[in-house]
Amino acid sequence: MIVRRVVAWADERFGTNALLHTALKKIYPDHWSFYLGEFALYFFMVLVGTGIWLTFAFDAGSQGAYASVVQLASRDHPIGYVIRQIHHWAAVCFVAAILVHMGRIFFTGAFRRPRELNWMIGVTMLALASFTGFTGYSLPNDDLSGTGLRIAYSVALSIPLIGRWAAGVFNGGDDFPGSLLTTHLYTLHVYLLPVMIGALLAAHLGLLIYQKHTQFARDERNVVGRRFWPDYALRTLAALGATLAVLALLATFFEINPVGDYGLYRPWLVMNGAVPDWYAAFLEGALRLGPAAELRIAGHPIPPVFWPGLVLPTVAFVFLLAWPFIEARLTGDRAAHDVLDRPTRVPLRVGVGAALIFEGVLLTLAAGDDQTAATLHVRLETLVWVYRIALLVGPIVVGVVAARLAAEMRARAAGSPAPDVVLLVRNAHGGYDEEEPQAG
Amino acid sequence: MTIALWLALTIAGAIGATVAAAFAAPPSAFAGALAVAFIGLAGAAGAAAIALHAPDDLTEPRSAHGPTYAPPLPDDGRVTRPVFGRMWFAALGAFAVLGLVPVISLARKPGRRADTGWRAGIRLVDENNRPIGREQLSDGGIETVFPAGNVDLPQAPAVLIRDGANYLAFSKVCTHAGCPVALYRHASRQLICPCHQSIFDVEHGAKNVSGPAPRPLPALPLGFDAEGYLIARGDFDAPVGPDDWDRVL
Amino acid sequence: MLILALPVLLAATLVGPSPGADIYAAKCASCHGAQASGSPNGPSLQRVGLADVDFQLTTGRMPAANPGVEVAHRDERAGQQLPLDQIRALEAFLAPVVAGGPPIPQVIVGPNGAHGRDLYASNCMACHAVGGNGGSIGESDWAPALNLATINEVADAIRAGPGQMPRFGAGQLSQSDLDDLAGYVMSLQTLEPGAGGIPLHSTGPVPEGAIGYVAIVILISFVFGFWRTT
Numbered sequence: 001m002i003v004r005r006v007v008a009w010a011d012e013r014f015g016t017n018a019l020l021h022t023a024l025k026k027i028y029p030d031h032w033s034f035y036l037g038e039f040a041l042y043f044f045m046v047l048v049g050t051g052i053w054l055t056f057a058f059d060a061g062s063q064g065a066y067a068s069v070v071q072l073a074s075r076d077h078p079i080g081y082v083i084r085q086i087h088h089w090a091a092v093c094f095v096a097a098i099l100v101h102m103g104r105i106f107f108t109g110a111f112r113r114p115r116e117l118n119w120m121i122g123v124t125m126l127a128l129a130s131f132t133g134f135t136g137y138s139l140p141n142d143d144l145s146g147t148g149l150r151i152a153y154s155v156a157l158s159i160p161l162i163g164r165w166a167a168g169v170f171n172g173g174d175d176f177p178g179s180l181l182t183t184h185l186y187t188l189h190v191y192l193l194p195v196m197i198g199a200l201l202a203a204h205l206g207l208l209i210y211q212k213h214t215q216f217a218r219d220e221r222n223v224v225g226r227r228f229w230p231d232y233a234l235r236t237l238a239a240l241g242a243t244l245a246v247l248a249l250l251a252t253f254f255e256i257n258p259v260g261d262y263g264l265y266r267p268w269l270v271m272n273g274a275v276p277d278w279y280a281a282f283l284e285g286a287l288r289l290g291p292a293a294e295l296r297i298a299g300h301p302i303p304p305v306f307w308p309g310l311v312l313p314t315v316a317f318v319f320l321l322a323w324p325f326i327e328a329r330l331t332g333d334r335a336a337h338d339v340l341d342r343p344t345r346v347p348l349r350v351g352v353g354a355a356l357i358f359e360g361v362l363l364t365l366a367a368g369d370d371q372t373a374a375t376l377h378v379r380l381e382t383l384v385w386v387y388r389i390a391l392l393v394g395p396i397v398v399g400v401v402a403a404r405l406a407a408e409m410r411a412r413a414a415g416s417p418a419p420d421v422v423l424l425v426r427n428a429h430g431g432y433d434e435e436e437p438q439a440g
Numbered sequence: 441m442t443i444a445l446w447l448a449l450t451i452a453g454a455i456g457a458t459v460a461a462a463f464a465a466p467p468s469a470f471a472g473a474l475a476v477a478f479i480g481l482a483g484a485a486g487a488a489a490i491a492l493h494a495p496d497d498l499t500e501p502r503s504a505h506g507p508t509y510a511p512p513l514p515d516d517g518r519v520t521r522p523v524f525g526r527m528w529f530a531a532l533g534a535f536a537v538l539g540l541v542p543v544i545s546l547a548r549k550p551g552r553r554a555d556t557g558w559r560a561g562i563r564l565v566d567e568n569n570r571p572i573g574r575e576q577l578s579d580g581g582i583e584t585v586f587p588a589g590n591v592d593l594p595q596a597p598a599v600l601i602r603d604g605a606n607y608l609a610f611s612k613v614c615t616h617a618g619c620p621v622a623l624y625r626h627a628s629r630q631l632i633c634p635c636h637q638s639i640f641d642v643e644h645g646a647k648n649v650s651g652p653a654p655r656p657l658p659a660l661p662l663g664f665d666a667e668g669y670l671i672a673r674g675d676f677d678a679p680v681g682p683d684d685w686d687r688v689l
Numbered sequence: 690m691l692i693l694a695l696p697v698l699l700a701a702t703l704v705g706p707s708p709g710a711d712i713y714a715a716k717c718a719s720c721h722g723a724q725a726s727g728s729p730n731g732p733s734l735q736r737v738g739l740a741d742v743d744f745q746l747t748t749g750r751m752p753a754a755n756p757g758v759e760v761a762h763r764d765e766r767a768g769q770q771l772p773l774d775q776i777r778a779l780e781a782f783l784a785p786v787v788a789g790g791p792p793i794p795q796v797i798v799g800p801n802g803a804h805g806r807d808l809y810a811s812n813c814m815a816c817h818a819v820g821g822n823g824g825s826i827g828e829s830d831w832a833p834a835l836n837l838a839t840i841n842e843v844a845d846a847i848r849a850g851p852g853q854m855p856r857f858g859a860g861q862l863s864q865s866d867l868d869d870l871a872g873y874v875m876s877l878q879t880l881e882p883g884a885g886g887i888p889l890h891s892t893g894p895v896p897e898g899a900i901g902y903v904a905i906v907i908l909i910s911f912v913f914g915f916w917r918t919t
Contacts, residue, residue: 027500032909032916039908078460078467085471092901100905114505143810144819144893147619151635154617157684164686168547175554175594176618212502222499234489235915241482242911246904248475252468254900255891261819263810268567268584268597268612270620271814272634272824272832278898287617287652288636294654294683301683304654305617336505368895370637370825377829380637381650482911490919567811578791578858580850584811622815623826625853632827634815639827 028232029215029225033108035239036101042243043094044129044201048194050087057084058139060186066264069140073260085251091133092256093247095279098126106323106353109341110214113334116324118207121200123320128197130279135189137257137277141182146265147274150176151287155309160302177267217339275367285366286312289388316356323352344406344413351403355395362390443491446484453477556611556680557590558660564600564609564670567591571669577602582624584612587672595680598660600670601642603629607670609660610646613681614638616653631657654683709782712775716752725786734783738790740849742783746776748842750851791858796844798872799865805873808866812857813874821877822892826853836878843871 011017028034057080059068072080102122105111111119134152138145153176156167172180218224226232250256262271275284286308295302319326328334330348343350365372366387373380423435453476460470563571564585577583577600585600587593597612597620610631612620619635624642630649631640638651646657658676665671679687714723720731727733731753734742745751749770771779780793799805818824821835830853835843844867850856862870891897 027498030496030916032913035912036909039905078464078470081467082471082474085467089901089904092897093904096898096901096905097908100909147635150619151617154682157682160685163684165544165547167684170547173548177594218497219499222501224497224499226494226496227498231489231492231494234485234492238482238485238489238915239908239912241478241480241485242908245475245478245482246908248471248478250900250904252471252475254897256897257894258891263806266810267594268620268622269810269814270622270634272623272816272818272826273822273893273895274619274634275894277894278901281894281898284636290652292616292638292648292652292654299688300685301687301689302685303683304652305682309617338502370634370827374825374829374831379828380825384637384651486915489915496919573860576860578850578856578860580856581858581861582855583861620815624855625826625828625830626850626855627853628828630827634824637827 024227024229026209026228027223027225028228029213029223030232030235031216033104034213035236036097036104038236038239039243040094040097040101041201041205042240043090043097043247044197046090046244046247047087047094048198050083050090051190051194053083054087055190058186060139060183065139065141065182066259069142070260073258082251085256086247088137088256089247089250089254091136092277092279093250095126095129095133098122098129099279102126103353103357107341107343107349108214108216109337109346109349111324112337113324113328114211114336115207115214118204118211119324120321121204121207123317125197125200125204127317128193128200132189132193132197133277134280135185135193138185139182139189140259141265142259142262143265143269143271144259144262144274146177146267147270148276148280149181150267151305151309154303155305158303158306159310160297160300160306177265212338214338214340220339273371278364281367282360282363283309283313285363285369285387288369289363289366289384289391320356342410342413344409347403347406347410350406351399354402355399358398359391359395362387362394366391443484443487446480446487448480450477450480450484453480554595555593556675557587557593557596558598558672558675559587560672560674561665562590562672563588563665564598564662564672565591572600574664574668574670577607579604580626582626584620584622585609585670598676599624599631601631603642607662608642609662609672610640610642610657611660611676611680612657614653615648615655615657615682616651618681621657707778707782708775709778709780712771712779713782716771717779720753725783734787736789737787738849739780739784739787739793740791740845741851742780742787743776743793744842744845744849744851746771746779747845748838791848791856793841794844794848794867795864796840796871797868798840798875799868799870800872801865801869802873802876804866805869805871805876808862808870809873812862812870816854820892821874835874838874838878840871840875843874847871 007017007020054072057068057072059065069084071077072084074081105119105122134148138149153167153170156170157163159166167176169184170181171178171184174180212223213225215224226235263269275281287305290304290308292304294304327346327349331346341349369383369387370380373383376383424432425435427433453473456473457470457477459465460473565571565588566583566585569588569591571588572583572585579602581602583600585598586596590596595611595613598609599612599621601608601610601624610621612622614621614633614635616633616636616638619633621631621633621638621640623632623634624630625632629642631642631646632638633640633651633653636652638653639649640646640653640657641649645659648654648656655678658678658680660676661673663671663673679689713725717725720728721734722728722731725734752770816824816826816832817835818832823832823834826832832854838846845851846854847857847862847867847870848859
């Protein structure tokens with residue numbers, strides 16, 4: 001009753017009934033894999049909500065930052081403790097959800113024309129989410145994240161020509177750590193980066209609504225699926241509930257990022273096993289595997305961290321960004337598509353995707369190469385060389401094998417005989433023998 | 441019916457969480473109650489969706505793709521003078537270059553010939569500003585040291601190692617990415633940086649023998665003053681920490 | 690009766706070797722040499738100090754079954770292989786040989802836990818990691834986890850610097866420093882619940898990331914199962 005009156009009130013003033021009607025009767029294609037993007041969205045919403053709360057608990061001046069976060073980890077502040085735990089778990093899951101969602105988009109070809117821009121927006125949001133996570137967990141100024149910041153500062157410093165300037169923007173111009181570092185991180189993490197993600201997210205969803213969601217093959221010219229109200233709305237509500245439940249369960253059972261144990265950052269202190277959060281681990285692995293060579297151009301050094309720390313992720317990012325156009329050029333398929341591919345339909349895509357996943361996983365594993373070497377009783381130097389060779393040769397092997405497998409699966413799906421056809425052949429004794437029908 | 445059960449779970453969880461918060465229960469009690477509430481919500485919404493038995497093959501038409509419209513500019517709105525057209529772009533370009541100014545002025549380059557704090561005659565001290573005596577370290581011992589009076593300079597920290605009767609000191613700032621080189625394998629006389637596993641050979645001037653570090657750790661020349669405390673006899677013999685473009689050697 | 694017993698007693702002390710010498714000959718000499726000067730299989734014990742001997746024996750690293758194989762990799766107490774009285778006998782026997790190195794230290798749990806934590810951060814954390822979880826120290830070696838060590842083993846290791854571990858003598862860490870630091874290490878072993886109430890402490894970003902992915906898998910299973918049923 002109340003809802004009806006509110007809706008009528010709004011319609012009298014803003015003419016909203018027509019818009020609401022269109023929105024509520026809109027058809028959404030339904031497949032379990034289409035919920036992955038929703039998980040990412042819900043994680044982001046939780047991050048913003050818990051994050052706003054945390055800005056009231058956090059002391060953004062460099063001196064008080066650590067103490068204010070350690071306070072949240074004490075028994076005296078159970079609500080703050082849970083909110084902070086949910087916030088950090090949501091960040092870890094947010095980037096994972098984006099990556100899995102991106103994988104679904106990639107392997108089903110949803111990025112093809114006319115959705116190239118949406119793909120590029122999504123890839124950009126992946127990068128921004130990783131930066132937001134990195135700046136966020138560096139805010140408490142603890143020893144683990146401070147070590148990571150020092151490395152990031154060195155990577156910024158390594159940029160040719162503008163390295164010192166770039167590093168100066170990062171922390172206010174002094175040598176590391178500098179008095180403005182926490183403040184700058186705060187500005188980035190609380191304001192700039194979330195606003196950028198929010199704006200891109202709005203564009204992402206807007207494009208999705210306007211261009212309509214892709215679907216697996218049922219109909220080329222129509223969207224086939226479920227009505228938003230009440231059907232799809234309930235389903236998406238269930239997804240939201242599941243997301244929140246998973247986060248609450250994580251906060252109940254697993255402690256994350258115990259900065260009280262890490263201690264305040266001091267530039268001369270470091271802990272064994274210092275690695276970044278998982279989504280930056282591929283960079284850590286790349287830094288460990290990178291060669292020690294320092295090039296010089298007219299006497300100016302290009303430090304070795306430049307290549308694995310900056311060039312590698314930039315090349316990867318640009319490659320991902322441009323993939324819709326690269327694939328269109330390589331396959332010659334420039335038509336618009338609203339129907340999704342079975343992943344095996346384009347072996348090239350499967351091969352490239354498998355190669356990229358292999359590289360990413362390998363570099364992430366390399367971030368723990370010292371622990372791996374000690375556990376397997378092999379010399380670290382040996383393992384580093386194994387990883388380096390795998391890094392160069394592996395993606396080619398994995399890509400080719402994956403593409404071949406996909407091609408074979410595609411061929412078998414296309415040319416398989418009907419399962420209930422059997423060839424009966426009369427034999428010499430007058431009986432019948434079964435024979436395999438020849439592949440058509 | 442099951443929907444009602446799920447919703448009962450949701451309500452129980454939400455009330456439980458509120459109660460837990462009011463009575464300052466441990467965080468996992470609060471979080472656990474939240475989890476119950478959200479599981480109930482997911483279950484209720486899911487059960488309701490299933491109970492709808494709604495069709496999944498409703499259709500609505502897609503919009504066509506491709507150039508479907510006439511060019512967007514109205515006919516009487518065309519700019520017809522190419523010269524003025526091009527100069528507009530020139531102005532835009534000039535503003536773009538001007539726009540670099542606030543960006544560049546965001547930072548001034550940090551002075552990288554930053555003071556390490558070490559000079560001839562300065563005593564080595566530990567992090568509590570106590571000087572290091574001749575017998576302070578055991579053979580095979582390691583300690584982090586700073587220049588007296590300047591414990592806070594970021595390029596200052598050094599590791600002091602005693603190898604037999606020799607004292608050696610090297611910069612603690614790794615020449616790869618700046619992490620503190622804090623791991624000492626005393627039997628192998630190797631310093632290791634735990635970040636990316638660069639290994640430095642202490643008996644050969646902390647030469648970088650393995651890993652991604654491009655240069656040895658700078659060495660600090662040592663001596664003893666009249667009271668028998670360790671002093672530096674000069675600054676490090678090479679620039680501290682990772683290089684950058686402006687550090688032309 | 691005593692007159693009869695006396696020659697027997699005299700004979701025992703003059704003719705028979707001490708119990709420590711027997712144990713050394715049986716369990717140690719094959720690698721460390723009959724004169725404890727070392728051999729191709731094991732290092733010399735001259736002047737290593739009783740602290741090192743006590744550490745190796747009480748943690749069960751020595752006697753080593755296979756020379757050259759790293760003993761008790763990631764040792765979390767391989768278990769004392771020799772009973773305590775034999776260890777004491779060995780130490781008594783080796784005392785003149787190993788003299789010159791650090792003696793077995795006295796230690797009690799120190800009163801100042803915060804000071805102990807600072808000392809741990811400055812001197813131990815780089816190898817033994819946060820919370821005494823241990824970690825890799827290059828090549829294929831490991832700084833062990835500290836969760837099963839006794840306070841005497843911790844003090845022995847600090848003073849002796851066994852294996853690749855550096856040596857922290859009395860000049861660098863005073864007796865009260867040693868007490869505080871050893872006390873802090875002992876406090877790491879009591880698995881008090883994290884502030885969350887459930888003692889599942891994080892051991893770093895690696896398991897955290899893995900659990901994050903498990904959470905995603907759980908969510909995917911939920912929607913997949915849900916989608917399948919409708």
